[in-house]
Amino acid sequence: MSRFSRKGKSKGIPPISTASMPDIVFMLLFFFMVTTTLRETTVKVTQRLPEATEVVKLEKKSLVSYIYVGSPRQEYQRLYGTESRIQLDDDWAVVEDIRGYIAGEWEKRDESDRPKMTVSLKADEKTKMGIVNEIKQELRKAEALKINYSSRKKVVDSKY
């Protein structure tokens, strides 16, 4: 048995060197710093997006303007009720405000980017089509024709 035990005084396991820890931490830090997108708006409406299978990823975030539609969250229900409402940036809005909002978004972008501007409609699946149709008509009037109906990707079990 003595063959397996170390000869001489046992030193135990040497401690792991922590000299490289800052490097690892910095690496992770940079990774998270680069990938982070901070949320700019607080969404005040309930958002349970509809499910779809034919979804496309929104590519350039800087070219996308968002319109949130849905029933106000619980803390706002006392003031605004439960009827679906529109939220633009951080404020509540009515359908007529959309044109101004789109014009403002249009102004913010570079001239070369303007034709590629997309509107992402983030509407709750329980929203009634009446309000959605009104929004669509306003977008048409505002000539923001590229629209993305934001939806969750549904996982379908393939037959194959």
Add this chain to the structure above:
Amino acid sequence: MADVAFMLLIFFIVSTTMNVDSGIYRLLPQWVDNVEPPKINKRNTFVLLINRNNDLLINSEFAQTSEVKDRVKEFILNPRNLPNLSEKEEVEIEGIGAYNRSKGIISLQNDRGTDYGAYIAIQNELVKAFRELRDELAYSVFGQNFNKLSEDKQEAITKAVPTAVSEAEPVEYIK
């Protein structure tokens, strides 16, 4: 220094949201004032109506969401040239040649009280139908899937199978 880095790291880990936005792309039609609806032959329209109870009606008959895709594809392709499905016209398309393009138009109508979720479900089926039609044509002409083709080939396929979906102005239907 490692402490500061740690603190920043934790801050960024906590505040990071890595959600990717995705959805169904659509192009809205240009706004035109007081436009007269174009006259379209009845056989060339495929009416999808979602009423306020989220029931789907195809040409005024109840139908299931799952059958939309196949019925749209059959309507557009009309493989047996049935008189009640869409007509075809021969067009010359660069890259494909003479092609019998369907004159059919899908009319998607909904009520003010329709749920957005039900509407998206149908939109999704329509997108799927047209994607499959394009894929099938692309496969038979170029031997490849649509999204693997070069840009001008994709354009040719899109010309042969345009997304013919018309969304009517909202109307109030009586139950």
